[in-house]
Structures are given as C-alpha cells and as structure tokens.
Amino acid sequence: MTRFPVPSLDDLPEDVVDRIEEETERAGFTPNVFLAYAYRPSHFRAFFRYYDALVEDTELTREEIEMIVVAVSGANDCYYCNVAHGALLRLYGDDPLLADQLVANYRTADVSDRHRAMLDLAVKLTESPAAVEAADLERLAAHGFSRQAIWDVGAVAAFFNLSNRMAQLADMRPNEEFHSLGR
Amino acid sequence: MTRFPVPSLDDLPEDVVDRIEEETERAGFTPNVFLAYAYRPSHFRAFFRYYDALVEDTELTREEIEMIVVAVSGANDCYYCNVAHGALLRLYGDDPLLADQLVANYRTADVSDRHRAMLDLAVKLTESPAAVEAADLERLAAHGFSRQAIWDVGAVAAFFNLSNRMAQLADMRPNEEFHSLGR
Amino acid sequence: MTRFPVPSLDDLPEDVVDRIEEETERAGFTPNVFLAYAYRPSHFRAFFRYYDALVEDTELTREEIEMIVVAVSGANDCYYCNVAHGALLRLYGDDPLLADQLVANYRTADVSDRHRAMLDLAVKLTESPAAVEAADLERLAAHGFSRQAIWDVGAVAAFFNLSNRMAQLADMRPNEEFHSLGR
C-alpha cells in the first residue's frame, strides 16, 4: 500500500493487534487488508465486525459468500479482492477454476441456475443499483432462498462495493501468496 | 419498507432497542433506516458502528460528511439517502439549498474549490472506482486535506456505496419528516 | 444565472415583458427561467409557445405532465428543473413526496402501473432514445393512453431534454421559493 502509511504493530491498540495476529496465524501470513485498515483503528473495528457478521451469521455457505465477493469484485475491477477472495473461493469451494471465471465474467462461470440467480442480483446491485426492483429479489425466492438469505446476498454485494472502493482508494496490493493459493 | 419485514421492538435485542430509542429521542421520530436494519441485528450493530466511526472519529466537519453523503447518494439515485441526509445537510450546514443542488448534480453546487475537490474524489470513487489513481488523492492534499482526512473522504463515499445499495435492495422509504426538515 | 447576462425589463420587447409580468403575478415571484430566456427574445417566444402547447392542448393532466418533467429532469441531473418542476408537481399533484421520489429514481415512486408505463417511455426516450421502438409505445396503448396522448408523453419528455440542456448550459438557478413550495 503506497498511498497511506502502514502503522507498526507497536503503535496499534491491543484489540487491533490481536485480530491481526489471529489472522496471521490462520493464514500463515498477514493479509494486507488488515495492515491497510489498521491505519484507522476505528474503521478497522467496524469493517471487520461487519465482515464477521456477513460470514458468521447467515444461511449462505462460505462458498456462496465468496462467489458473490469475487463476482462483485470482478465487476468493479478490484485487484486486491479479485486475488485475495479468489484464493478463498478456491479453498472454500474446493474448485481451482471458478474464481478465474467469476473475475472475468460471472456469466461464463460453471454454476447452478440457483447460483446464477444469486450472482445476477449481486452484480445488478453493483452495476445498476437504482434499477433493482422487487422482481429481482423474487427470482431468488423462486430458487429457494429465504427472505433472510436474500438480504444477505445483497448485503455481501453491498459490503464489497465498500471494500472494493477502499482497496482502490488505498491501492491495496494482495499478498503474493494469494495469487497461487488453492490452485 | 416493503421487501423485508420490520421487526417489532419486543423481538429485538436490548442494545438494538436502546439505539433505536436514542435516535427516536434525538430526531423526534424513528428514522426508518433503524427499523429496516433491525431486521438483521448483527448487521445493525456493524452498520451503525461503522457510521459512528465515520462521523465521530474524523477531522472532517459534520457538514462536509453530509455533503459527501448527498453527492454520492445523488450519483447513485438513492431516494432514502437523498432525502434523509439532505435533511441532515440542511441542518448541519445551515443551508436550505445545498442538498437539492447536490442531489441533482454536485457540479452545480455552490461550494468552495476545496469542497469541489473533495466531492470530485467522492463521486469518482462512486462512479468509476477503478479509475481512481494517486493524482486524485493528491488534489485534496493540495487543498489542505491531511492524509487521514483524504482516507475519510473516501471512506464516507465508500460506506454510502454500501448504504445506497442496501436502501435500494430493501426499498427503504424516508420518513415524511425528512422531506421538509431544515427548509 | 452567471454565464449569460440577464437583461433589464426596460430593454425587452413588450410581449416578453407581458409574459414575465403575468408569470410573476401568478407565482408571486419571477421564475428565473423567464429571465434567463429573455436573453434571447426570439428563443423566449418559441420556447414558451412550445411549453404552452404541451400543457394546454393535451389529454394528459397537469399532474401527469409534471411527473414526466421531473422524472426526465432527474434522469438528466438538472438542478433547475428538478426543483422548479418538483414544486409544480407538489402543487398540481397535491403530493408532498412524489417529486423527491422522481428526482431520485422514478422506479421508487409511488405511482400506478399506468403511470409507471408512462414514465418508462419518458425515461427511455431520455436515456436511450435510439432504442425506443414500436413496442414501447404499445405498452402505453395497453394502459389506455390514446394515440395522441402517447405522442404527448413523448413530446413532454423530448421538450425537457431541450430544457434541461439549456438550464445546464446557462447554469440557471431555481428561485429559493421553489425549494419549499408545496411541502
């Protein structure tokens, strides 16, 4: 990250350091988004709290969440999220190809009709939010998504419309490890 | 809000109820975004924590924040945020006209060159995030924004790219009161 | 208006002065578009003659006309017309909210299916005129619009594609009164 300083761990509040250390242990390296966001600890806390809510409190599978993230990030041309969440999708989905498909063009992805409907909503909410209407949500209901799951599909898409913009603003660079993880 | 159920206060966790009551007391009515988000308490907590961080922990004035919010929401064609934050801008900025200018077209707004630069970044990050480059940030530095303030301008814009999409997804409707507040 | 001089009434032809005085009497103030257009009296005459034909010689109600005007002006991001015709819509439609809905995003407006079809044609003709085809007109016929009313829906939309551009060219500023009229 070149546009904002990356703080040293010594200068950070304990809860932020704790989270960074947890993530580092889990991944084997520190994903750069944690260092980038640590520039603003109050934002760090809110951002990851939101992220945690999205992935922990939902009927969506983690694979479905990462599919939405990568499709949205591909539509927004976000290098950091394409690569970091592409890796997560390869791992959670146990699929080495799907992330590259979604980065390019979610319409070319090998997904079920149900997941295609899910991605149609996520990408429409990304590219032409003002055109989203009730019928767009009902298509997901017809594929068996619960009301709450429909909210969550939209919420993941909306959150990554925030994330993609912060990554672009700050010029976040994905760790080299992410480029090949899960291939 | 017609696309997701609005929970009754009795069914909500205490901290969510507390926040809703505080807001109701402050405004004299309950802004609908609080009822809409209460559908998902874990999201409610994260969303408003982020919002609080943006408005409480920053060098930007509250008027500047609301200028960014309305310009971004106007660009995204968001009815809820245009109207609710238009009201906040009239109140915080003590200006009955600026919100209507920003809703229409931020280029027609009567603002200083410094604020024009601020809004140029916020709207570019909204409309063509992938085209934001270092030079876009440096223009703000030339107008005296600190590094942290530049992050915050981008962060407010990014957050309302999330909010605008949630409002559109859920078809949030601004309270009638907001339409005339501060005129 | 800052980009073209506003003539003094003394320098204007009598018919132009007469019209300005009539409008001033009707509104209680002189709507700025009359002063702006007076810069070119031959254009003034033609512009308001067209406008008069649109509002006086038609089956469309005045409320319907102002709905089209505000939806088109919102799509074109026109500050003057959003605000001045937003006020007219509040008055003619006896509705304090509809204008703010149409300014933001006509898809969020509380309107009948018949009016939604009317606005769909008006906004499509605004945003992608080359894609308008016979089927777009027939949808209005199916909602009971006569052939002549369909022409008029298109004509109001087309005329405000002219007006919005003149307002932007000349940087016309709506009178302060319009911002709160009818709220």
Add this chain to the structure above:
Amino acid sequence: MTRFPVPSLDDLPEDVVDRIEEETERAGFTPNVFLAYAYRPSHFRAFFRYYDALVEDTELTREEIEMIVVAVSGANDCYYCNVAHGALLRLYGDDPLLADQLVANYRTADVSDRHRAMLDLAVKLTESPAAVEAADLERLAAHGFSRQAIWDVGAVAAFFNLSNRMAQLADMRPNEEFHSLGR
C-alpha cells in the same frame, strides 16, 4: 411514419397548410418532418417557430448550424436528422463529404479548430449535459464566438436533442431525395 397517422392536408389548419406548401415549393418535395408534425398542429407551430428562430436570428452561419445538427444527430443515432440535415449541410456547406464524417464521428471531421471547439460543446451537451461547466463555454469564447453565439450553439444542440427524440418516437423516415441531395 408508421406510429402516428399522417393527416390529410384537407384536415389541417390553414397556417399549417401554408407552411407545408412553402416548404414543398422550396425543396421540390415535402420533407416528411412537416407531415409528421402536422399530426399535432399546436406542436407543429411551436416546433417550427423555434427552428426558425434558431436559423434566422443568429450570428452562426447556416453551415455552422447544420454542422451542429448533424454532429448531434449522429451522436443520438437519429436516422431522419442524419439524412435530412446531412443533405442540408452538403448544400449549405458546399461540401459533399462533411456530413458523412459528422454522422460517423465528429472527431474525424475535416473542420477548423474553431469549429471543433463548437462541436465539442454541442456533443458534450448532448451526451453528458450534467458535466457541462463554465470552462466548456469559455473555450468557444477563446475561439472568437460571442456570448450570444455560444448560447446559440447550445440552443441548436438542445433543440435537436428534442427533434432527434421526436423523430425516434414517431419513427420519421427521411424522404428518399435527401439521401442523395448535394452529393
């Protein structure tokens, strides 16, 4: 014209018939726009009054006006205006090639820097009206256009944003004669 009936001359008011006969005598055939607009005589009068003001009361040469018309109509993909005003440009400009250049892409046209600036404003006002700012007008002033001429450049462009939309709405078809006139 297939979407609205073309009235018979016998059913039209005298002033409308007179104008149609004048035009027919001048051109040697009746340009279809006159028959199309005769469907709504009150609109006919206003439309051609505006047109007359634009071409008769201006410092712009008729060639310059037709250059603007064809560049705008090309940008709006309008078959009727491309062809009918393409013919007028060939005649008034005594240039068999310029119209085909402007229909395709005004940036490829063999025009002076002065006329390039004129067309830049006309096309910007057509394609992204909300982005037109004072600097766009000042570029024309720097090329020697008077204040009034700048208004007129914008007014011609704005008027054909109306005309192009009416032609598309009504599916106006240019007379066969226009396709080869002046080649």
Add this chain to the structure above:
Amino acid sequence: MTRFPVPSLDDLPEDVVDRIEEETERAGFTPNVFLAYAYRPSHFRAFFRYYDALVEDTELTREEIEMIVVAVSGANDCYYCNVAHGALLRLYGDDPLLADQLVANYRTADVSDRHRAMLDLAVKLTESPAAVEAADLERLAAHGFSRQAIWDVGAVAAFFNLSNRMAQLADMRPNEEFHSLGR
C-alpha cells in the same frame, strides 16, 4: 491517412502490389484501406486473407455480410467503414437507403425479422460482448440460420471490431467515390 506513411507501390512486395492492382481494376480506383494496410505487408496479407475467408467461404449472402459490417461500423462510429461498406451494401443489396439506416441505428432499418435477429447478435457482440450468451445464438437458429452461419455472423462482426479500430487508429479516410456509389 495521416498518422502512418503510405508506401509507394515500388517499395512493396509483389503479392501486395498484385492485390492492390486487382482491387483497383475491380473498383476503378484504389480503396484506401489497401494503401493504408500496405504499411505493414505481413498484416496486409493476414487481414485480407481473413476478409476473403469471411466473404468467400460462407452461406451468408454478400448482402447479409455487408449489412452486418455497416451495422457494426455504425455502432463503432467508424467513418471509413460506414462509407466504404455503405457503398458495397448499396451495390450488393441493390438498395440505396439501407446503408444510411444501418449507419444511424440498425433498429430503424427496413429489414426482415430474420435479418433483425442477425443484426441483434452482431451489434450485441460489438457493444456488450461479455453479455452474449447461448440464447442469443439460439434466436438465430430459430430463424433458420445453420450453426455455421451463426459462427459466420459472429465472425464478420468480430472482424469488423478489428477493422473499425485499425481504421480509427490510422485515421483511414474513405475515397470520395464511395460516398456516392450506388445511390
């Protein structure tokens, strides 16, 4: 062509000269694309070999091919191809009007439903290639196009997405003769 030098025939390889002479004999003048491409003989050979394959080895009629070319070139705003292939379409289609219709807006062209489907695919592949899906191809099958003809419709469109860009890059100018041929 002003952006790259046009080589003299004496400096060109024999096969390139032969082709240029053949074309000159056929047309009565040397179409400028042959002189422009002669700047890079290896590209010349490949470009015209591809072109020959498209027009000689196909079930599509030459008129159909030129319809696709003009619709694609109109969508891409290509002056050279609009004019040169407009002339070819007038000649092969024995129709003096169709080219001007397709240059403006293929939706206004007087074509059969079968040819409308053909042009819909060609223009969609031009304007939003990533949105082309199986159903777009199947519409052509429903109109009786063979599998191979569907490939060829797409191939002609794709090839002119190359040609239009080379013409724009090199600022190729159509010969004056093309503007009036076949009118």
Add this chain to the structure above:
Amino acid sequence: MTRFPVPSLDDLPEDVVDRIEEETERAGFTPNVFLAYAYRPSHFRAFFRYYDALVEDTELTREEIEMIVVAVSGANDCYYCNVAHGALLRLYGDDPLLADQLVANYRTADVSDRHRAMLDLAVKLTESPAAVEAADLERLAAHGFSRQAIWDVGAVAAFFNLSNRMAQLADMRPNEEFHSLGR
C-alpha cells in the same frame, strides 16, 4: 466449447492438423482455441496467420505483446484470453503477478511509464475507439515507440477485440493447465 462442435482431427485438412500438432508439442497440451477455430478451417488459417504476423514481425517484445493482450482481454471481460494469455505473460514476462493485475485493472499494474502509455492506447482503442485521436499516438512516440511499433500496439489491441468476441461467441474455455502455468 459447447456452442459449436469440435471437429475430430481426422476430418481436418492437413495444414490445420499440422498446426495443431505443433502447438500441442510446444505446450504439452492442445490449447482449446486451436480446436475451437478448427470448426472453420478457412478462418483458422487466417486467424493464426494474423496472430503469427503480430508476434513474429514486430519490434515489440513478446512480453509487451502479452501485456497488451491481457489488458485488452481484461477490459473486455474475456475468460479464455485472460487465463490463456495470462499464463503466456507469466512465462514470457517471468512475472507471476502482472497478469492478475492486468486482468483486474491495468491502472493498478506495476509497469513503467512507457508501458503505461502503451496500455493506455490499447485500452482506449478497446473501450472508446471513436475517441482515439492523433495525440493518443503521439504520447507513445514521446516514450520512444517507433511509428511501426505504435501501429503494432494498436494492431494487437484490435486483433484481440476480434479474438475476445470469438471466444465469447463460442464460449471457449481455457484448458485447466493455463490457470496455474507460470505461477
């Protein structure tokens, strides 16, 4: 490839089979584009002849060519070319990260100013070809590109505007091997 049949080698002309066998030997597998294009042998020959001219007869390095290809394919959202040419760029450029950067957003790529200028032209010619003007080419000259190299930059970009469209039309799928080659 699911939209067109893939011919068996036994049914193909000898020169096409020879080329396929060469490529298979070189890569260790048969890149699917060769099988896809074999559906139309006359197109196969022309397509690869053009490709060979672009990579063999040029001052551009192979790394530069693949940079252009991946930036253009990323802009066009082409799954096949992103992945297959991403692999070639990793190999020719000896860089495991650059392809993922260019697929996402060429503005985030770690490239020299010279290469940034090269990619600016290639992507502008892809996304808004009608806006390319002489000044766009002169920027490359200022960075030391010869006239012929400028043509070649444009020609590679133009050719992949053809390729990306054929890949999308035919739904070409990159071989699994390409996804991880050179990482």
